[in-house]
Amino acid sequence: MLNDQKIEKFRQIVENKFQIYNSLFMSLPYDKMTNIGMLLPFLAEESKEGYQQGKSPEEIVEEFFQKHTELETEDQKLELLFKIIQYIERQVVLFDSIEDAAFQKLHSESDPGTVLNLYDRANQEHHLAAIRKKMDDFAIKIVFTAHPTQFYPNAVQRIIHDLRDAIINDSVTQIDTLLQQLGKTPFVNKEKPTPLDEAMSIIYYLRYVYYQSIGELYKKIKQTFGTSNFTPNPDIIQLGFWPGGDRDGNPFVTADITLKVAEELRISILKDYYGHLKVVRRRLSFRGVSDILKAVSQRIYDAIFQEGVKVSAEEIITELNKAEKILVEEHNGLFLDVLDDFRDRVRIFGTHFATLDIRQDSRIHQNVINDIYKKVIDEDIDSKTNDEKIQLLLDSGAVLNPDDFEDDMTKETLKSIYNIKLIQKNNGERGLHRYIISNSDEVKDVMNVYVMMRLCGYSEEEINIDIVPLFETMEGLDKSEQVMQTLYNDKIYQKHLDKRNRKQVIMLGFSDGTKDGGYLKANWQIYTSKEKLTKVSEDNDIKVIFFDGRGGPPARGGGKTHDFYASQGKTIANNKIELTIQGQTITSVFGNKDQAKFNFEQLLTAGIENDAFKSSKKELNEKERVLISELADISYRKYSDLKAHPMFVPYLQEMSTLEYYGRANIGSRPSKRGAGSELKFEDLRAIPFVGSWAQLRQNVPGFFGFGSALKDLKDAGRFDEIKELYKGSDFFKTLVLNSMMSMNKTYFPLTYYMRNNKKFGEFWNILFSEFELSKAMMLELTGYNILMQEEPINRKSIRIREKIVLPLLSIQQYALIKIQKEEGNRERYEKLVMRSLFGNINASRNSA
Structure with a gap:
């Protein structure tokens, strides 16, 4: 009803x-x-x-x-x-x-x-004390990235x-x-946006959406759960920022760009404070108080417009505390809530607004270390083990000058490391305190960053940075437990962890994991990896924080975020929920104040509920684990066979929009890693990979292999076991529903014409057969008559959106066919593909 x-x-x-x-x-x-x-x-x-x-x-x-x-x-x-x-x-x-x-x-x-x-439920079940305790040491963090899944020009925004x-x-x-x-x-952007353009595009949301939404949400949390002896931590909701710091595969992100973006973040939050203070001063016009606020306002103004003038959050708060004392003692605390609200914003956003992360690929770091080794040690590099190279470099006492190196990447990498101190000085330590290493699968990937910092003149005490390995391939996830165990036992790294309050952030790549292993296998592999990493961290007295590189759609590890985090049981550390958000997910989930506030709440309560409320559906018993593992392995084999098909990459190259992603001016980053002309699967970026399947309306990474796994066990007379699993496990149910969401945005009739293609007909039929099988099996499993049966509004929204863009898809396919047939003006048809690509990307805010 x-x-x-x-x-x-x-x-x-x-x-x-x-x-x-x-x-x-x-x-x-x-x-x-x-x-x-x-x-x-x-x-x-x-x-x-x-x-x-x-x-x-x-x-x-x-x-x-x-x-x-x-x-x-x-x-x-x-x-x-x-x-x-x-x-x-x-x-x-x-x-x-x-x-x-x-x-x-x-x-x-x-x-x-x-x-x-959450409050009403906690009150009824007598869990308020437990929730307040959890709030004291819990946070959610949304990290905004510039990955090109949507890019409206600022004027359109x-x-x-x-x-x-x-x-x-x-x-x-x-x-x-x-x-x-x-x-x-x-x-359409006439030119590719620069990393600074991308940063400014997201800073727009910081200034005009998140300053208000997070401030108001914190006030709501405070009013709801605060007591005379408990005030929720202002750091409970945090923002992270990758544009300008994410160098992985993006040659346009330089050390200078990182500095500029950090400065824009600092100035932007000060502008918000300056505007907010005008409202505060309008109310707090009392003797003594108004003078302090006027001076604070002037100090912030000078820090915005005068070079070399800086102001810290601590300085602002000190002055606001003085104003509060006068307000309470001499003016009956009138409008104290107005002052309090402003002070809370300063506590939340500091002078950084959002924490800028640096990210780079482990293979780039290895090249840089080799370059440094040749210059500093000048010995045969191949004769030494990684551990020996690291120790020799640390023992050398060298302090490097980036300009002494000829290689541009070595120069830039070292400059970025030198810049960390400057950004922390200007924006506060919260402004930049993490270095993320993509494609991590060995101990040296983490230690290389530590060594580079020492060689840039940082003493052990000065390394105020969390070094964050990102495990994103099946191989990386497999090795993650052993890598972390070795690091925790390393004496040098132990010292570093002591300095970081025995806290380790570990990032897991859902997008690349799904691309590599398929939907079901990737999610299960990440789940079990988190369990192992939780145990190895706890055994070594380390507080582990998981940072999830999730895309918006299920095919990139996204989907129903609240349900996903609410379904994780006690075997996975729940110290913080942290995930990446990009492209259309920024605009569709966090794009305005009401939506942002609601979705921040959903994330926050998902994490708190896990500790406060017990549910057998959150915990997996041994029988359920074995069953999910069996399904994941079957699914993985099916997906791996597809990847190994000789037509897999050619199909994407010739029949999809993959080749056009890099040519459409929607993002600054190239659409593949590596500079070679030959397209290799491992070099493909997850976004153009998943996006190309979405443009074809085939959404293969979101379901492929899942149906075959269900069918294999059904044929073995074990379907009742899977039904029990679906009813008994929130985690498995979430995976099924997210995969169904992917399939609901699938429309194979768009590409029926490919079934008779001499080169790709057989491959197309493999995709179509698995889709039909997956759909039938999931409907049977859930008892639904249609996909997303219990989500009528989302289903309706998708249906209207798909109806709007169907002519756009027809035009895109029409142009691709003309190009394949080599008919007409190729250049114009290619422009048509790119133009419709841009339109479809912006249209697919709840893309699969």
Whole structure:
């Protein structure tokens, strides 16, 4: 009944509004877009009916031209398709804005997973003391990355922001004007964004969304759980930042860029403080208090605009404490809550706003270490073990000058390490305190970073940095326990851990893990690796914090984040929930104040619930473990066979948009690691890899192998065991539902034409058969009649979005077919693919 009410409300405030405001498009004076609103429904209908009849995208688009236009030349037809893409992109923005505007009406303050819901439940079950204790030493951290899964230009972002507000207020005149602005504002970057551009794009959200949403959420937590002897830790919600610091595979991120981004973060938070202080001073106009606040305001202003002037969070808080003393003693504490709210923001955001991380690939580090070794030790490098090389370099006492090296990467790496001290001085230690090493699978990967810091003149006491291995391949995950055990036993590293309060951050790569091992195997491997890493850390008296490199969609380790973290049992350390967020997940999950606040709450309560409330469904017994392991292994074999198929990489190269990701100006980072021209599977970035499957509407990494695993056990007469597992394990249930979400965004009729392709027909049929099998098996397992049966609103949202972009997909496939056939103007068709790629990326906010 409740679901029915929510569906009806969604229909009224989302679907109906979209129909009404969408009609405004038809009369807008868009340049070169006259009559598109009239023609688009015909292409949409031709696509819908054509695919049901088994027609190819080429047939559908050509029939559309023939039936509904009088265009004759190729140029005229291509011009129309470009206009249609522009039109659909703006429809997507409108739908996003309407859905965002409806968020508050579709969710309540006491929904499951909210702070108020947690309090009520804890109160009823007498767990308030346990929750306050957990809050004292727990945090969530969202780390924003610039990975190119969405990149609206800043001008478009601002229109989206304003459009959402206009829709909330039902201001038709304002909506009409903003839609006109949207029609005349370019959606495509003429040039690739720089890492600084990407940083500024996300800093926009920090300033105009997260400063308010996190501040208000902390106030809510304080009011709900605070007592006279308990104040929640202001550090309970944290932000991390990768643009400008993530050098892995991105040659455009330099040491100078990292400095610039750190400075932008510092100045941005001070600007927010300066603006907030204006509001505070308007209320606190009392003698003594106003003078202090005026001086603080001036000090912040000088730190923003005068070079060399810095202000620390501690200095600001000291002055605010003086103001509070006068306020309480002389003015009856009037508006103390206003001062308190501002001071809490300073405690939360410091002078860093978000913590900048440095990340680089372990193989790059090894090259740098070899370069250093040749210069400093000048011996045969191949005659020494890694341990010997490390010890010789540490014993050398050398202090390196980056400019003494010829290799650019060595120079840049060393400069980045020297910059750490400067950033910590300007932004505070919270401003940059982690160095992440991608593709970690050996002890030397961690020790190389330690050695480089020592060679850059840092004493043991001065290394105020967490060195974070990132285990992301199946091999890396397999080795992770042994690597950490060896590190914990290493005398040099032990000293470093003592300095870091015996805390170790370990990052696990869901995106690359899923790409490498398939959906089920990757998630199970990471789960069991976390268990082993928890045990080895606890055995060595180390507090371990897991940092998850999760993408938005299930195919990149994403999906239902709250359910995923709420399903982890006592065998996995739960000291902090930390994960990466990027692209469309930033805009769709954390894109405005209401959504951000709600989703921060969901994460926070997921972690706290795990310790406070016991549930047998969170713990896996031995029988369940054996069963999941068996399913994961079968799934892995099936997925590995697919990867080994000789057509796997050629299929992606020739039949998908993979080759065009690097050419579309959506991100600064190249779409593959390595500089060679030959495309190798291991060099593929997870985002273009998963994105290409999503553009084909095949979403292979999100389900492939899962159905075969279920079928094998069913054929062995063991399906009842899996049903029991699904009912008894929250973790397994979450994996099943997330995989179903991937399949719900799959549409194989788009590529039916490939089944008869001489080169790729057999491969396409392998993909299609596994999809059909996985869908049938999961429906049987869950007892559902349709995918995502218990999530009607999400299902409806996806359905509307897919309906909007179906013509866009037809155009993209049409262009790819023309390129494959070598027909017509190749350059124009390639531009059409890239243009539709950009549109589809921005459209797929809840992509698979």
